[in-house]
Amino acid sequence: MSTRRRLASAFLGFAVAATTASAALAQKQYDTGATDTEIKIGNIVPYSGPASAYGSVGKAMAAVFKKVNDEGGINGRKINFISYDDGYSPPKTVEQARKLVESDEVLLLVGTLGTAPNTAIQKYLNSKKVPQLFVATGATKWNEPKTFPWTMGWLPSYQSESRIYAKYLSKEKPGAKVAVLYQNDDMGKDYLKGLKDGFGADASRIVAEESYEVSEPTVDSHVVKIKSANPDVLLLYTTPKFGAQAIKKLGEMNWKPVTIVSNVSASTAAVMKPAGIENSQGVISAAYAKDVSDPQWASDAGIKAFDDLLAKYLPEMNRIDSSAMTGYNLATTMVEVLRRCGDNLTRENVMKQAQSLKQFAQGGLLPGVTLTTSATDYMPIEQLQLMQFKGERWQLFGEVISGEIAGN
Amino acid sequence: MSAAEEVVTEAPAVEAVPKRAMTLGYGTSLVVLAALILTPLFVKNFVIFQMTMLLIYGLAVLALNILTGGSGQFSLGQSAFYAIGAYTTAILMEHFNVNYALTLPVAGVICFGAGFLFGQPALRLSGIYLALATFALALAMPQLLKLGFLEHWTGGVQGLVVTKPDAPFGLPLSQDMWLYYFTLAVSIGIYIASVNLLRSRSGRALMSIRDNEIAASAMGVNVALYKTLAFGVSAGITGIAGGLGAIAVQFVAPDGYTITLAISLFVGMVVGGVGWLPGSIVGSAFIIFVPNIAEGISKGLSGAVFGVLLFLVIYLVPHGARQVALVAQQLTAKLKRN
Numbered sequence A: 001m002s003t004r005r006r007l008a009s010a011f012l013g014f015a016v017a018a019t020t021a022s023a024a025l026a027q028k029q030y031d032t033g034a035t036d037t038e039i040k041i042g043n044i045v046p047y048s049g050p051a052s053a054y055g056s057v058g059k060a061m062a063a064v065f066k067k068v069n070d071e072g073g074i075n076g077r078k079i080n081f082i083s084y085d086d087g088y089s090p091p092k093t094v095e096q097a098r099k100l101v102e103s104d105e106v107l108l109l110v111g112t113l114g115t116a117p118n119t120a121i122q123k124y125l126n127s128k129k130v131p132q133l134f135v136a137t138g139a140t141k142w143n144e145p146k147t148f149p150w151t152m153g154w155l156p157s158y159q160s161e162s163r164i165y166a167k168y169l170s171k172e173k174p175g176a177k178v179a180v181l182y183q184n185d186d187m188g189k190d191y192l193k194g195l196k197d198g199f200g201a202d203a204s205r206i207v208a209e210e211s212y213e214v215s216e217p218t219v220d221s222h223v224v225k226i227k228s229a230n231p232d233v234l235l236l237y238t239t240p241k242f243g244a245q246a247i248k249k250l251g252e253m254n255w256k257p258v259t260i261v262s263n264v265s266a267s268t269a270a271v272m273k274p275a276g277i278e279n280s281q282g283v284i285s286a287a288y289a290k291d292v293s294d295p296q297w298a299s300d301a302g303i304k305a306f307d308d309l310l311a312k313y314l315p316e317m318n319r320i321d322s323s324a325m326t327g328y329n330l331a332t333t334m335v336e337v338l339r340r341c342g343d344n345l346t347r348e349n350v351m352k353q354a355q356s357l358k359q360f361a362q363g364g365l366l367p368g369v370t371l372t373t374s375a376t377d378y379m380p381i382e383q384l385q386l387m388q389f390k391g392e393r394w395q396l397f398g399e400v401i402s403g404e405i406a407g408n
Numbered sequence B: 001m002s003a004a005e006e007v008v009t010e011a012p013a014v015e016a017v018p019k020r021a022m023t024l025g026y027g028t029s030l031v032v033l034a035a036l037i038l039t040p041l042f043v044k045n046f047v048i049f050q051m052t053m054l055l056i057y058g059l060a061v062l063a064l065n066i067l068t069g070g071s072g073q074f075s076l077g078q079s080a081f082y083a084i085g086a087y088t089t090a091i092l093m094e095h096f097n098v099n100y101a102l103t104l105p106v107a108g109v110i111c112f113g114a115g116f117l118f119g120q121p122a123l124r125l126s127g128i129y130l131a132l133a134t135f136a137l138a139l140a141m142p143q144l145l146k147l148g149f150l151e152h153w154t155g156g157v158q159g160l161v162v163t164k165p166d167a168p169f170g171l172p173l174s175q176d177m178w179l180y181y182f183t184l185a186v187s188i189g190i191y192i193a194s195v196n197l198l199r200s201r202s203g204r205a206l207m208s209i210r211d212n213e214i215a216a217s218a219m220g221v222n223v224a225l226y227k228t229l230a231f232g233v234s235a236g237i238t239g240i241a242g243g244l245g246a247i248a249v250q251f252v253a254p255d256g257y258t259i260t261l262a263i264s265l266f267v268g269m270v271v272g273g274v275g276w277l278p279g280s281i282v283g284s285a286f287i288i289f290v291p292n293i294a295e296g297i298s299k300g301l302s303g304a305v306f307g308v309l310l311f312l313v314i315y316l317v318p319h320g321a322r323q324v325a326l327v328a329q330q331l332t333a334k335l336k337r338n
Helices: A003-027 A052-070 A090-103 A115-128 A158-172 A186-205 A220-228 A240-253 A268-275 A301-313 A322-341 A347-354 B002-010 B018-022 B026-042 B045-071 B078-095 B100-122 B128-145 B148-154 B175-199 B201-211 B213-218 B223-249 B259-272 B279-297 B302-316 B321-337
Strands: A038-045 A078-085 A108-110 A178-183 A206-212 A233-237 A258-261 A284-287 A383-390 A393-402
Touching: A038 A052, A038 A090, A052 A078, A052 A301, A052 A322, A078 A090, A090 A108, A090 A115, A090 B045, A090 B223, A108 A322, A158 A186, A158 A233, A158 A284, A158 A383, A158 A393, A178 A186, A178 A220, A186 A206, A186 A233, A206 A220, A220 A240, A233 A240, A240 A258, A240 A268, A284 A393, A301 A322, A322 A347, B026 B045, B026 B175, B045 B078, B045 B175, B045 B201, B045 B223, B045 B259, B045 B279, B078 B100, B078 B128, B078 B148, B078 B223, B078 B259, B100 B128, B100 B223, B128 B148, B128 B259, B175 B201, B175 B223, B201 B213, B201 B223, B213 B223, B259 B279, B259 B302, B259 B321, B279 B302, B279 B321
Parallel strands: A038 A078, A038 A108, A178 A206, A178 A233, A233 A258, A258 A284
Antiparallel strands: A284 A383, A383 A393
8 A cells, every 4th residue: 555545544534533423422412420431420328327237228339330330331331439428417418419529520429328318418419400319218208300300219208108008908908997106207207197198088097196216115015005096907117126026015915906017127037036926927018129038039030130249249248138139229220220311421311311210120129110200200119019927928919009199 | 534634734735824835826827827718719619618617617626625625624515515506507597587697696695505504513523424424415415306396496307408698798709618708707706715715814714623623712713603604615616616517518407416426526626636726627627537538448447447547646646736736846946946
């Protein structure tokens, strides 16, 4: 090849490269935090302090993103997952969120944990128009697209779950007298509200509402008091320790109402076993995710993928830690949303894609439980399936039920 | 109690010239002040926010320093006063639409009252027993804020969201920068007032109580009054810091004011140097930035790394920043002589 021809072909090549590059540039749109090679996303989880057990959420999320990166990333871009510790202290959450947005310059925040920490940064992130996606809390307040268009929930809310119990009771036990024992905080009150809303005009069938404080050593006296109202159904909207105490007390009193415990307290290891397996027989609860310790999922593809991930990227994690499953599921949804964004990685498009999930199924969720969102529905998971404790484990029964609540 | 009290009794602050030992020289003060005024012009908003928090925690550490370094009383309950101040500001701003600047004196006065009242029973206690009583106060505070009948005002577990103020008179400053200079002005005012307090007759009375209570009362110092006053002043300043903190963070919730905060402030005071007021800001920097550094070194072991760093500081410079400053002063003096 002569020098001239070589030059000419080089020129041609350059011209072709330039046109394709500019054509590609025209399609690609980026906001802060996204480039041709990288997507920066932020996260805040308590790795230290009193709530550090939830640190598993962040660790599992990091493992998912690492795996995605090893497999080539999302549309050719690697995920740079920056996760900070706030020790569950809201002032620290604000500092870390500002660091992520203003110093690390992330595209979005995902899976930040806790109601108070998320409330502390909600206004700031919305004023900066930074997506606050899939917050890891069960409060109902994350479904307010009009006031906070950049904040989206993920977990089924306590109210949704409670509505499902109301639906079940209205159908299966019409006319039965209902009593509630709830923890006197935002969680317990959300649960109670969901139940009343679910019963609607029928709410007068609630014959006893008994609340306890987290600081009380035991709820035994409350259970005794509830029995004096002689209800047919007892709902326990408690945290695990108190759930176990209440179920045990029922056994000791030899009183067997239809007993429902919240998903929060549905742990086999932390509630049913301490309460006594024989006392726990027949207790009802609801679930949205697969229980890793349940033998019926032993050969399930979704659980196998989860186990493989832990084995390769997070061997020190205890697989039955339900927070790890939550983190895994959250990160899976995030990956899907980013994949759908394609080359348009603007914050606006991320929100648009997050709003457009239509019955999206994930391996870690129960069959039939799917994620659905819209411009007015910022609550991806609203379905749960009822389950009953039989033998030494939970058995799912009935259809997947929806506890949908309209956004505002 | 011996270790901490030793620090206090050995402190140069109690020597003949408390004036110099307690503060920085004029030259150094001006340099620090200039740095505090000019730095925000060149850094990102996030760093300005961190500097605001630095000043706020600095004020809270200063308040503890007056109590412990000045009157020799211990407190692990500063987070309670900080919380009262923060909630006072938040409630006044959000429920009564009071201007943020006006909420601070109210927070200060309420906390002064709370501290003064708490100081009454605390009079009967000393040393570790007092520390324990204040510890109880710090433990109780987050739960008190969740009480049902207060929920209408405090927002219960959910807390209260606070609106951040804009710069007044249409000044071309960002919210963060305005809040920083506002906080700086308040901090300088309180710092100067504190220095003057400790240099005054009352300050000497406080220090005499710290050094020897019996001797102090023999000289006619009203021990009970001055001890409770020290508690009140300290709580009042902490309350103002809490109010500023609520405005800067834009949110108050019981989870933000746990015992961890009280212990952090205590750590800040020891690292800064007990009884040396300028050390407050060094201590504040330590409790804000060192946990971040520790997290950078190891996420899973951030607490352990923080512990090791704290241990190193206490082991190498047991008198904190004051010791470093003294060594630096001696070195410069030596250099000048040569």
